[in-house]
Amino acid sequence: MKKERKPKVAAMLDSVSLQSRLDEILEVHRDREGALLPILHDVQEAFGHVPQEALPIIAKAMNITRAEAHGVMSFYHDFREKPAGRTVLKLCRAEACQAMGADALADHAKRKLGLDWHETTADGAVTLEPIFCLGLCACGPAALVGDRLVARLDTATLDTLIGEAR
Amino acid sequence: MRIYVPIDAAARALGSDAVADAVAREAAKRGVEVTLVRNGSRGMIWLEPLVEIVTDLGRMAFGPMTPADVPALFDAPERHPKALGLTEELPWMVRQTRLTFARVGVIDPLSLAEYELHHGLKGLRRALAMTGAEIVKEVTVSGLRGRGGAGFPTGIKWKTVHDAPEGQKYIVCNADEGDSATFADRMLMEGDPFTLIEGMAIAGLAVGATRGYVYTRSEYPDAVAQMTRAIEVARKEGVLGASVLGSGRAFDMEVRVGAGAYVCGEETSLLNSLEGKRGVVRAKPPLPALQGFLGKPTVVNNVISLASVPVIMDRGAAFYRDFGIGRSHGTMALQIAGNVKYGGLFETAFGLTLGEIVNDIGGGTATGRPVKAVQVGGPLGAYFPPALFDTPFGYEEFAAKDGLIGHAGVCIFDDSADMLSQARFAMEFCAIESCGKCTPCRLGAVRGVETIDRIARGDSTAIPLLTDLCNTMKAGSLCALGGFTPYPVMSSLTHFPDDFARAKEAAE
Numbered sequence: 031m032k033k034e035r036k037p038k039v040a041a042m043l044d045s046v047s048l049q050s051r052l053d054e055i056l057e058v059h060r061d062r063e064g065a066l067l068p069i070l071h072d073v074q075e076a077f078g079h080v081p082q083e084a085l086p087i088i089a090k091a092m093n094i095t096r097a098e099a100h101g102v103m104s105f106y107h108d109f110r111e112k113p114a115g116r117t118v119l120k121l122c123r124a125e126a127c128q129a130m131g132a133d134a135l136a137d138h139a140k141r142k143l144g145l146d147w148h149e150t151t152a153d154g155a156v157t158l159e160p161i162f163c164l165g166l167c168a169c170g171p172a173a174l175v176g177d178r179l180v181a182r183l184d185t186a187t188l189d190t191l192i193g194e195a196r
Numbered sequence: 197m198r199i200y201v202p203i204d205a206a207a208r209a210l211g212s213d214a215v216a217d218a219v220a221r222e223a224a225k226r227g228v229e230v231t232l233v234r235n236g237s238r239g240m241i242w243l244e245p246l247v248e249i250v251t252d253l254g255r256m257a258f259g260p261m262t263p264a265d266v267p268a269l270f271d272a273p274e275r276h277p278k279a280l281g282l283t284e285e286l287p288w289m290v291r292q293t294r295l296t297f298a299r300v301g302v303i304d305p306l307s308l309a310e311y312e313l314h315h316g317l318k319g320l321r322r323a324l325a326m327t328g329a330e331i332v333k334e335v336t337v338s339g340l341r342g343r344g345g346a347g348f349p350t351g352i353k354w355k356t357v358h359d360a361p362e363g364q365k366y367i368v369c370n371a372d373e374g375d376s377a378t379f380a381d382r383m384l385m386e387g388d389p390f391t392l393i394e395g396m397a398i399a400g401l402a403v404g405a406t407r408g409y410v411y412t413r414s415e416y417p418d419a420v421a422q423m424t425r426a427i428e429v430a431r432k433e434g435v436l437g438a439s440v441l442g443s444g445r446a447f448d449m450e451v452r453v454g455a456g457a458y459v460c461g462e463e464t465s466l467l468n469s470l471e472g473k474r475g476v477v478r479a480k481p482p483l484p485a486l487q488g489f490l491g492k493p494t495v496v497n498n499v500i501s502l503a504s505v506p507v508i509m510d511r512g513a514a515f516y517r518d519f520g521i522g523r524s525h526g527t528m529a530l531q532i533a534g535n536v537k538y539g540g541l542f543e544t545a546f547g548l549t550l551g552e553i554v555n556d557i558g559g560g561t562a563t564g565r566p567v568k569a570v571q572v573g574g575p576l577g578a579y580f581p582p583a584l585f586d587t588p589f590g591y592e593e594f595a596a597k598d599g600l601i602g603h604a605g606v607c608i609f610d611d612s613a614d615m616l617s618q619a620r621f622a623m624e625f626c627a628i629e630s631c632g633k634c635t636p637c638r639l640g641a642v643r644g645v646e647t648i649d650r651i652a653r654g655d656s657t658a659i660p661l662l663t664d665l666c667n668t669m670k671a672g673s674l675c676a677l678g679g680f681t682p683y684p685v686m687s688s689l690t691h692f693p694d695d696f697a698r699a700k701e702a703a704e
Contacts, residue, residue, distance in 0.1 A: 066472030066473070106457050106475070129610070162415075164415050165419075166205065168242070168532065
């Protein structure tokens, strides 16, 4: 079977605006030692994910192969290939939060949203993700809702947060 | 009126921003002039948001505060229902020896003037009058060991970098604090970032490095922001830059943010990540001290190690060395977490027993149920049963009981915990976070989950297999992720055999 060679362009991004925004980002990080992670963070910040068609451009600027760029991007949990839901609900799964009932809370969230980890609701409102430690270990269970930290989370608060997000 | 409302992430997660807003609103309403300081946390997380008011007697504490509690602060503070008394006289504070965390929660984290009023920059000024070799010797004599977990003598690491041929050298701060039940690095970066900056600058002078990086976590957005702001202030005030405090010697630094990979807390993986590569572990040797960041001699130290250097340089090596037990000198920032009544950060000399930490300081569990297990040292640390509560807190003392102190996270579980599930989670976590470079870790962790599932289904013949697998992972893994995952697994199996046998009975 012939492999599709042409990169698929995401609907929201036309290649001109992608290129110009990428150029800006790459310019900011030019001459920085080990700039690839800061670049990928900025690209994800700008586009909500790291568009696949951005990788060859980044790779060229960094003088690495496209495979290497993909290898780095795919190594790290943070970088997304696809945009996430409007609100990303990250529930801590680590031990300190487990000791305060994080597992049951995660089960509740999955049931309530009808999602497993890393999935997004059909309406695009919420993406559910695990996170391993927010450093809120003396006031667990903890979560990161969008960019808001929440501690001592219980099912009632979780339901409210989900309600606000939907 | 001077009012302190913490900006620490834990305090914010518990609502301190809303309390700060309420203070500002109430002050405006009453026409009272209030200086609102967003300080770090005092470490009493169960009392957060902990508000303090400056009085003639000292700082008075109130907590845990809600916005509704704020108006009464302006009436008669001493009769406020949430009044706790003078902060410095609270039992939690009185029992501590705060050296590294002396300023956290006390000062405005971004005020260099306040920092200097509280002994700040004294260590750096002293270091500037010394040779690199003299600084290295001072740190060596202090007995400071790596607070990230491995406990390697900091001075010896520095000496290797100092003695490496001249040229570009680096100071890399490992602030990738991914262990559950640890938050000391986060609290320090949010509550007293100048201490870390000062410690890194001293390290730079000691070994001849002019550049530093703080590699921290994307899960710590507040620490990233605070640290970045502090570096800008330090640069503006001449603490960092081409001429540190006008000495003519250069040191500058920046913050770098990881991307959710736990393994990047391992120093060689961190260096790869910092270079913009996959965070895979490097084989040692070569040591990072000789071939580290971009192949150059590099000091890689934990936040708390580096942040302990200013007090050592200020008060002298002997002062620091005299705290502690055996070969564990100085203080440790204990982080008491999980299912705990009084959780938070408690800095004390090495040597308290685990039982004192859990019961006397932590007050037992939050749920009020009996303590079943305590995991010390993060996800790669052993689970200790109450039978081992007489173990003194020290590197060798914990190693002698097949455990480790790691980054000094103490995670408490009540009797509802199922230790087979905890062992399974340890393997699952290793499988998720393995960098994939070495086979014992990459495959062993997956097989570990499967083997524990077999035990859970009642297959007791899988128990020797699990033990064997753990030995393989321990001996054959390249780094501590695969190498130490057996600690939580084997300690669960050894100390809580009933949880592995109960499943069998259920199956029969």
